[in-house]
Amino acid sequence: MSKILLSFVACVCFLQARTQDGHRIxxxxxxxxxxxxxxxxxxxxVKALADSAMLDEGGSGSFSGKDKLPGGVYFVVSPGRxxxxxxxxxxxxxxxxxxxxxxxxxxxxxxxxxxxxxFQAYTKFTNTKGNEMTAAQKELAAAxxxxxDSIRLTGKIRQLDLDIRHYRDDLIAKYPNSLLAxxxxxxxxxxxxxxxxxxxxxxxxxxxxxSHYWDSISWTDDRLLRTPIFExxxxxxxxxxxxxxxxxxxxxxxxxxxxxxxxxxxxxxLMVYFVQKxxxxxxxxxxxVFVHLFEKYINTGQAEFFTEKxxxxxxxxxxxxxxxxxxxxxxxxxxxDTLDKPRPLYEVDGKFIVICFWDPTCGHxxxxxxxxxxxxxxxxxxxxxxxxxxxxxxxxxxxxQFIRDHNLAGWIHVYxxxxxxDSVEAAGQPGYKQLYDVYQTPILYLLDKDKHIIxxxxxxQQLDEVITLKMKNSKSN
Numbered sequence: 001m002s003k004i005l006l007s008f009v010a011c012v013c014f015l016q017a018r019t020q021d022g023h024r025i026x027x028x029x030x031x032x033x034x035x036x037x038x039x040x041x042x043x044x045x046v047k048a049l050a051d052s053a054m055l056d057e058g059g060s061g062s063f064s065g066k067d068k069l070p071g072g073v074y075f076v077v078s079p080g081r082x083x084x085x086x087x088x089x090x091x092x093x094x095x096x097x098x099x100x101x102x103x104x105x106x107x108x109x110x111x112x113x114x115x116x117x118x119f120q121a122y123t124k125f126t127n128t129k130g131n132e133m134t135a136a137q138k139e140l141a142a143a144x145x146x147x148x149d150s151i152r153l154t155g156k157i158r159q160l161d162l163d164i165r166h167y168r169d170d171l172i173a174k175y176p177n178s179l180l181a182x183x184x185x186x187x188x189x190x191x192x193x194x195x196x197x198x199x200x201x202x203x204x205x206x207x208x209x210x211s212h213y214w215d216s217i218s219w220t221d222d223r224l225l226r227t228p229i230f231e232x233x234x235x236x237x238x239x240x241x242x243x244x245x246x247x248x249x250x251x252x253x254x255x256x257x258x259x260x261x262x263x264x265x266x267x268x269x270l271m272v273y274f275v276q277k278x279x280x281x282x283x284x285x286x287x288x289v290f291v292h293l294f295e296k297y298i299n300t301g302q303a304e305f306f307t308e309k310x311x312x313x314x315x316x317x318x319x320x321x322x323x324x325x326x327x328x329x330x331x332x333x334x335x336x337d338t339l340d341k342p343r344p345l346y347e348v349d350g351k352f353i354v355i356c357f358w359d360p361t362c363g364h365x366x367x368x369x370x371x372x373x374x375x376x377x378x379x380x381x382x383x384x385x386x387x388x389x390x391x392x393x394x395x396x397x398x399x400x401q402f403i404r405d406h407n408l409a410g411w412i413h414v415y416x417x418x419x420x421x422d423s424v425e426a427a428g429q430p431g432y433k434q435l436y437d438v439y440q441t442p443i444l445y446l447l448d449k450d451k452h453i454i455x456x457x458x459x460x461q462q463l464d465e466v467i468t469l470k471m472k473n474s475k476s477n
Contacts, residue, residue: 072226185216222265335414350386
């Protein structure tokens with residue numbers, strides 16, 4: 001996570017609602033004496049500290065303040081900064097905790113907090129059932145070949161799982177508006193029914209599961225943000241259930257942001273989540289999602305919670321990415337060759353054009369460029385592929401020497417003159433590094449014959465796979 005994001009999270013993720021009562025959580029933690037303990041909370045995958053308490057000689061102290069704490073799953077942290085145990089904080093924020101930290105978790109006692117008393121009972125129940133399940137799974141692994149034991153143990157594991165589910169369902173029915181009920185809802189996944197008679201959808205199970213995935217979760221319950229459950233659930237949805245194309249992700253993100261608008265905390269969390277996920281995405285082409293978010297929300301003033309510094313970063317990043325989206329025409333490159341003769345990109349003819357931004361003094365370039373050339377000489381050249389090699393840095397002499405030493409024949413070797421770079425800057429226009437988002441080297445782009453971007457920022461091996469596939473498809477059509 002970037003330093004910018006961490007500073008942003010520190011500023012916005014812990015929004016406190018002022019009330020007259022505030023919070024006061026008295027605690028006695030043996031055997032700690034005259035030492036400081038901390039109250040922490042989850043915010044997505046981040047753990048942060050919300051308060052601290054100085055324990056006296058008897059191990060007593062309190063977390064207290066004039067403001068209510070936002071609801072969520074919290075934890076008490078030892079003087080050595082290790083998590084001792086978890087607790088729930090919701091509407092009732094005046095209660096006591098006592099514990100012998102040498103006998104956790106069984107020694108924890110809550111007084112005046114019905115939510116935590118129920119939570120503690122549930123934790124003990126699931127620990128017992130979980131231990132039984134683990135033992136049964138070990139027996140099952142050892143019972144291979146014994147059909148009767150396998151059937152018995154499989155049934156036992158299934159029943160233990162049902163016992164936990166029924167326990168949760170009973171608590172939801174008894175305390176429907178509690179934080180614990182919200183947590184149980186967030187843990188629930190859709191149970192796919194049998195395929196209806198006459199239904200011919202071969203993907204019925206997938207479609208049902210996806211369409212009901214969020215049924216039990218409220219987009220306005222910001223308590224979920226301060227749990228370790230919500231963000232992993234988002235991750236699973238976008239990794240396993242949403243098609244990876246940018247248009248599909250845009251639709252899902254817009255839906256979630258729309259339904260969360262009435263809850264400021266939830267809207268902020270989701271916006272940060274999506275921006276961080278797609279500003280530098282894992283998969284090629286998904287940076288278009290970031291551009292969509294920037295144009296629809298950030299650039300229209302709907303994300304004013306970002307710091308000025310971070311908004312500038314997003315603004316600069318968006319205008320870099322906009323110019324080189326997959327399928328868009330590649331920006332022209334007004335370069336000169338090794339003889340200082342003009343060789344603009346758009347005057348290059350080829351079935352496909354590989355643009356290689358590289359630096360002859362870059363260690364990674366020294367490794368990749370010769371391998372790229374080997375592929376070019378062995379396969380691409382005879383298929384009409386051209387390589388437009390752009391020297392980014394490193395100096396003219398080092399560049400020419402590397403070309404000679406490695407016999408990079410057949411490439412269109414080019415660079416931008418200082419005069420050209422100065423004139424672009426003086427005119428207030430974006431340079432080629434911004435237009436192609438060249439922030440490191442080497443960077444590879446693949447263009448079609450009309451100079452539209454097919455692929456970008458792939459390894460030379462991935463680029464070879466794409467070119468091979470494209471060539472195969474063009475020959476079969």
